Structure formats: structure tokens, C-alpha cells
Amino acid sequence: MTSADPSAARRYHERTKHSFQSVRASPHFLDWDIMPRPFKVYPDLEPISLPRDVTTSTRPALAAIADPGTATGTGPRLDRAALARLFYFSAGVLRRTTYPGGEMFYRAAACTGALYHIDLYLACGPLPDLDPGVYHFGPHDFALRRLRAGDHREAVIGATGREPAAAAAPALVLFTSTFWRNSWKYQARAYRHCFWDSGTILANLLALAAAVDLPARVVLGFVDDELNRLLDLDTAREVTLGVVALGRGAPPAPPAPAAAPLGLATLPLSAREVDYPAIREAHAASCLATAEEAAVWHGAAPRPAPAPAESAVSLAPLDADAVPEPIETVIRRRGSMRDFSPEPLRFDQLSAIVRAITRGVPGDFTAPGAALTDPYLIVNAAEGLPSGTYVFDRERDALVPLRAGSFRREAGFLDLGQSLGAEAALDLYWLADLDRALDRFGNRGYRAAQLEAAIEGGKAYLAAYALRLGATGLTFFDDDVTAFFSPHAAGKSVMFLTALGPGRRR
Numbered sequence: 200m201t202s203a204d205p206s207a208a209r210r211y212h213e214r215t216k217h218s219f220q221s222v223r224a225s226p227h228f229l230d231w232d233i234m235p236r237p238f239k240v241y242p243d244l245e246p247i248s249l250p251r252d253v254t255t256s257t258r259p260a261l262a263a264i265a266d267p268g269t270a271t272g273t274g275p276r277l278d279r280a281a282l283a284r285l286f287y288f289s290a291g292v293l294r295r296t297t298y299p300g301g302e303m304f305y306r307a308a309a310c311t312g313a314l315y316h317i318d319l320y321l322a323c324g325p326l327p328d329l330d331p332g333v334y335h336f337g338p339h340d341f342a343l344r345r346l347r348a349g350d351h352r353e354a355v356i357g358a359t360g361r362e363p364a365a366a367a368a369p370a371l372v373l374f375t376s377t378f379w380r381n382s383w384k385y386q387a388r389a390y391r392h393c394f395w396d397s398g399t400i401l402a403n404l405l406a407l408a409a410a411v412d413l414p415a416r417v418v419l420g421f422v423d424d425e426l427n428r429l430l431d432l433d434t435a436r437e438v439t440l441g442v443v444a445l446g447r448g449a450p451p452a453p454p455a456p457a458a459a460p461l462g463l464a465t466l467p468l469s470a471r472e473v474d475y476p477a478i479r480e481a482h483a484a485s486c487l488a489t490a491e492e493a494a495v496w497h498g499a500a501p502r503p504a505p506a507p508a509e510s511a512v513s514l515a516p517l518d519a520d521a522v523p524e525p526i527e528t529v530i531r532r533r534g535s536m537r538d539f540s541p542e543p544l545r546f547d548q549l550s551a552i553v554r555a556i557t558r559g560v561p562g563d564f565t566a567p568g569a570a571l572t573d574p575y576l577i578v579n580a581a582e583g584l585p586s587g588t589y590v591f592d593r594e595r596d597a598l599v600p601l602r603a604g605s606f607r608r609e610a611g612f613l614d615l616g617q618s619l620g621a622e623a624a625l626d627l628y629w630l631a632d633l634d635r636a637l638d639r640f641g642n643r644g645y646r647a648a649q650l651e652a653a654i655e656g657g658k659a660y661l662a663a664y665a666l667r668l669g670a671t672g673l674t675f676f677d678d679d680v681t682a683f684f685s686p687h688a689a690g691k692s693v694m695f696l697t698a699l700g701p702g703r704r705r
């Protein structure tokens with residue numbers, strides 16, 4: 200592991216907690232004069248357009264969402280059309296609206312503040328209609344731009360300590376955050392959002408891959424400097440967060456060409472930018488320095504033995520074919536719910552959501568039975584399930600009741616006093632035992648715990664819209680949430696929150 204201060208991740212988490220007092224006392228305001236551009240634009244590179252007539256899969260959506268990464272073959276051929284589908288429905292612009300100050304570009308996946316600070320890059324070998332290279336995906340004009348010619352996969356594979364899925368992949372998607380594009384609004388808390396907002400993108404990407412039997416695996420263990428250098432990032436502003444290995448069975452990658460600094464121009468994001476050192480420090484303290492470190496980083500943090508059997512409520516079985524629509528139709532329909540209705544969730548809907556999102560994530564930081572987080576529920580209104588709080592017991596695939604009663608008022612406080620948590624039928628929180636994650640993975644375990652929660656949170660969005668319900672991500676008062684779910688949750692840290700339920704309209 201790195202020699203960095205082992206308490207750095209914990210310290211970052213503590214100093215970016217929201218409380219009623221911290222939010223009220225914050226002098227921060229939105230400086231509209233320096234609102235950052237929501238796109239990274241390389242003005243001097245030729246666009247390589249992607250086909251806009253994106254194809255659609257046929258697998259029922261819930262099956263694709265629930266899939267923990269079961270594709271066994273090499274997957275369908277990866278060409279521009281296949282990449283267009285993956286990029287469009289995970290990070291593409293799906294809706295535009297105008298407002299007095301300008302235009303808003305809404306993307307396929309939810310993002311805090313609609314600020315879209317996550318960028319996707321592609322490193323590939325020769326594909327049927329795309330030369331080997333390192334490319335940036337530009338959602339603003341739905342085009343790739345080639346940053347480097349040649350097959351650079353070996354650089355990525357080496358940086359991961361030869362992670363097997365990366366080594367076998369014909370294409371690797373790298374995802375980054377440009378901090379300022381989110382910290383403009385959220386200040387230092389934006390580092391959490393790096394994982395929240397890539398998690399929702401990855402939930403889409405994993406479901407899109409699963410829908411066409413394309414192997415996909417998230418890799419978080421890599422030598423940070425090597426990937427940042429490959430993408431030529433200014434690491435004080437933008438860093439690589441992770442890699443998704445796509446496909447399997449690629450012939451061994453050739454030795455990577457030299458990757459000299461590129462010095463490519465990008466359009467300024469705003470007239471000036473504000474630096475939040477807490478973000479850079481938390482990231483630097485969780486970096487890996489050598490391929491050997493990366494090789495031993497991959498793995499899983501086993502869960503403690505389950506508590507003596509508490510009485511539990513079994514969920515209804517998941518009918519993965521219940522929604523015949525494909526995942527693309529669901530993604531087109533998705534958008535954060537702003538108007539939940541007081542109608543209850545049906546028990547089969549609640550069961551389908553909880554089961555579909557907890558079947559597992561294909562990643563180098565987890566394994567079946569080794570999830571880093573636990574879903575906690577506030578059930579405001581569900582048919583066949585008393586209102587109250589529950590924890591989802593991953594080992595038994597069942598809900599353990601914690602407290603019975605109506606908690607709408609509390610739910611409407613815990614989400615930073617927004618009414619959405621009170622109005623939604625269900626609030627789903629992900630809490631992590633950070634000690635377990637940090638003991639196994641060092642400071643980088645913080646990245647893994649946040650990302651795992653966010654991928655499941657992103658799946659919750661998708662499952663809700665598959666079932667023609669609504670969902671929205673929400674932020675929260677950290678310690679109040681832990682206290683609310685205690686004593687069961689004592690010592691745990693809150694990673695993510697989604698509110699779900701029937702809605703009136705978006």
C-alpha cells in the first residue's frame with residue numbers, strides 16, 4: 200500500500216460531513232459568473248463521429264440491471280456502433296432544455312447538480328472500424344477524439360498489475376472527474392461525488408453490457424500516475440477514477456508505444472477556478488505507486504459472520520423477465536423524480552428493486568458475499584410491509600425490521616431537509632463499515648465503498664424506472680442518518696441515498 204497517512208480517507212470523510220449546523224453556517228454561494236462548462240472540449244482535435252442511430256438490445260431490463268457479470272463468452276464485436284450505444288446510454292446527452300440563462304444538457308445517468316464532471320475515455324486495440332488509440336468521448340457532439348494513435352492497452356494493463364479482465368479486453372473505458380466542474384457547487388464534498396456520479400454512469404454501462412452478453416468488469420486498482428499520464432491529465436484538476444474492461448479474448452496487447460506529454464488545448468471551464476485542497480489530498484493519499492501494489496490491491500474484504508438470526512421478512516422472488524422492455528427504453532425514460540405521489544409501493548415492486556440491485560457488481564474490489572456496504576431502508580408506504588426502518592441482510596436476502604412506525608418527518612429531515620425523502624414511498628441508504636474497507640484496501644477502500652454504493656444506487660434508479668416508478672438521488676446529514684439507524688448502524692458511515700416510489704410526473 201502507499202505510505203500515505205492511513206487515516207486520510209477517514210479524515211476527508213469527517214471534514215465533508217453535512218450537519219444541520221454546517222449547512223446553515225456555510226458562507227458558500229453559487230458564483231454564476233464562474234459556473235464551469237459541463238464538457239471537456241478539445242478544440243484542435245478532429246471529431247470522429249459516432250453513429251447516432253444507436254441500436255437497442257432485446258434482453259428484459261430487470262435481468263440486465265440485476266446481472267452481476269455473468270457473460271461467459273467474448274461478447275459481441277466491438278465496433279463504432281457498439282461503442283456508440285454504450286457511450287450514448289451511459290454518458291450521452293439525452294435531453295436538452297432551455298432556461299433564461301442558457302441551455303441544460305441532461306445526460307443518460309443522474310449526476311449531482313446536473314454538473315456532469317465525469318468524462319469517459321477509450322483505450323483500444325484495432326477494432327473493425329476504429330484504429331487503435333486512446334480516445335476521449337465528447338458528449339457535446341457525440342464524437343470521439345483521438346488523443347494518441349496506436350494500441351496503448353498494454354500501458355493500462357501494466358498499470359493494473361495485469362488484472363486478468365483488463366489483460367483480456369479489446370477495449371478499456373477509463374473514467375475521470377474534473378473536480379472544478381462539481382466543486383463549483385459542492386466544494387470539497389465533490390470528491391464523494393466523483394464516485395457517486397461515476398457510479399450512476401457505471402450502473403448504466405454494466406446493464407448495457409449485460410444486455411448483450413458483453414463481459415464488463417470495473418477495475419479500481421491501478422497505478423494512478425500511469426493512467427493519468429496516458430490521458431495527459433492535469434492531475435491538480437482531473438484524475439482517473441477507474442477502468443472498465445470491456446469484452447474478452449483479445450490477443451495479447453503489443454508493447455505500449457511511448458506516451459509523451461501531449462499538451463493539448465482544452466476550452467477553459469470558466470474565467471477562474473477555485474482549488475479545494477481537501478479533494479486533492481484525499482485522492483493523493485489513496486493512490487497506488489507501483490504495479491506490484493496494484494496487483495495485490497485487487498480482492499475483496501470478507502464480511503463478518505452474520506449476527507445471530509434476527510427475525511426477517513423474505514422478499515418476493517425476482518421475476519427478471521417482468522419488464523419486457525430493454526434497458527435502453529428504461530434509460531430514455533429515466534430522470535430524477537421531483538413529484539412523488541403518496542401511493543404505496545407494492546411489495547412485489549419493492550422486492551424487485553431490492554433484489555435487482557443487490558445481485559453483485561463485477562469489480563476488482565468485491566466478490567459474491569463481500570459487499571462493502573449495507574442497504575438501510577425507510578419504508579414510508581408499502582403494501583404488505585409495515586412502515587418503519589429495515590436493514591437488508593445480504594446473506595439471507597431478506598429485510599430485518601429495525602423500528603416500526605411512520606418516519607416521513609424524519610426522512611424529510613435526514614435528506615438535508617428536502618421534502619423528497621418524506622414524500623417518496625421508500626428511502627434507500629447505503630452505509631459502510633469503513634474500518635473493514637480501509638483495513639483491506641487502505642485509503643483506496645474509501646473509493647471502493649463509495650463506488651459500490653453508487654453503482655447500486657444507479658441500479659436503483661434504473662430498476663425504479665423499469666417498473667414505471669420514479670427515483671432521485673439525494674444528499675444527507677451524515678451523522679444524523681447513522682444515529683437514526685442505530686444501534687444497528689452504530690459506527691457506520693453513510694455513502695449514498697436514493698428515494699424511490701410512484702410519482703405524479705417528473
Ligand SMILES: Cc1cc2nc3c(=O)[nH]c(=O)nc-3n(C[C@H](O)[C@H](O)[C@H](O)COP(=O)(O)O)c2cc1C
Pocket residue numbers: 305306308309310311312313395396399533534535536617671672673674
Ligand atoms: C448522487 C446523487 C445525489 C443527488 N442529490 C440530489 C439532491 O440532494 N436533491 C435533488 O433535488 N436532486 C438530487 N439529485 C438529482 C440530480 O439533481 C439530477 O440527477 C440532475 O439534475 C440531472 O437530472 P436527471 O437525473 O433528471 O437526468 C442527485 C443525484 C445524484 C446522482
